[in-house]
Amino acid sequence: MGVGPAIEYVKIPPLSFRLPTADEVNADVALLDRVIARDPNALGELYDKHSRLLFGLILRILRNRDESEEVLQEVFVQTWTRASTYNSALGSPAGWLVRIARNRAIDRLRANTARFRTSEALSAPAKTPGPQASLGEQRLDIQRALDALPPEQRDLIEHAYFLGFSHSELADRFSLPLGTVKTRIRTGLRAVRVHLEGRMSVQ
Template identity: 35%
Template sequence: MPESLQNPEGGLARMKDSGAQSPTDAELLRLIAQQDEKAMASLYDRYARIVYSVALRVLRDPHEAEDVMQEVLMQVWRGASSFIVGRGSFGGWLAVVGRNRAIDVLRRRHPSDPVDEVALPSSLDLANEAERSAMMEKLRAIMQNLPQEQQKSLELAFFEGMTHSEIAEKTGDPLGTVKTRIRLALISLRKALQA
């Protein structure tokens, strides 16, 4: 058993005993780097739904989305010290890593199977729970305020895993226009999230 769990004076137990608010992401990452399982459980509770929701949006398969979520969180457990605090939002980083992993899974599927036919309906609806997350709600609100062209380009790139060239081909817009729309949308999202 890790020392942080054996010793109530260390790690997350000490933070809770001191009457502090819930630990910051940076504090959790520092403790996870020391193999503190309680800190990992707290981080899991905080971000698992977000990663799952992003993966589910890309894959449309609950089992594969859950596998991606577990992979991403295991990456945090194995390399918590690799995230540089202050360089950006940890939740945002996890969402991007989850999205990228989901796109990798999507691309590994049998190439002759159309993506729409691979998705299986599920009685599980964990995505609705994930939507309750404050971050996801804020992102949705921001996305709705973007111009329609930026919104569509961003959704095709981030949720369907299309490249800029594929988006340009699908929409009939010039490649430079697609790149500009995505860049402007990301700048708007970043500004709104930092506000």
């Protein structure tokens, strides 16, 4: 039975993400405007300001330092080529970069899992899968479960567990009562658990 794609395990500190101030948001918007004008120094300044946070997020998803560094570079290539798509109505530039990093990391994880499945099928077509999914498949199962949640639950869970927001910070950020935040997170996590238990029962 295959053991899945090689994964380098590292100790990852808790990911901390504080809400940017209005001045910080304005400064980042100005940097994006300079990127749109093709100022490479502006891209370097964005990298210096945000790469540590983005790398931590990517590493949490991929669990592989080399691949995380590659994906981080892809994030800033996309920033360079698509800075004009930033929409301030959807959040801060930092939040926009976080979404790009998360999507890039998930795409890489899916591609790795697909390549592994293809390689395993070609090298050992007669073997049947073992009872346990690879770690990559488990993370994809979790992501599928999150994607199936209503946005109001998924957004809160992702901010709490991927970006390190406290429940009180989420209540302020989303303009919700604290009790509503806790209820939505609890309900969403229960749905994720049911999804994962259902997947395990059919393996």
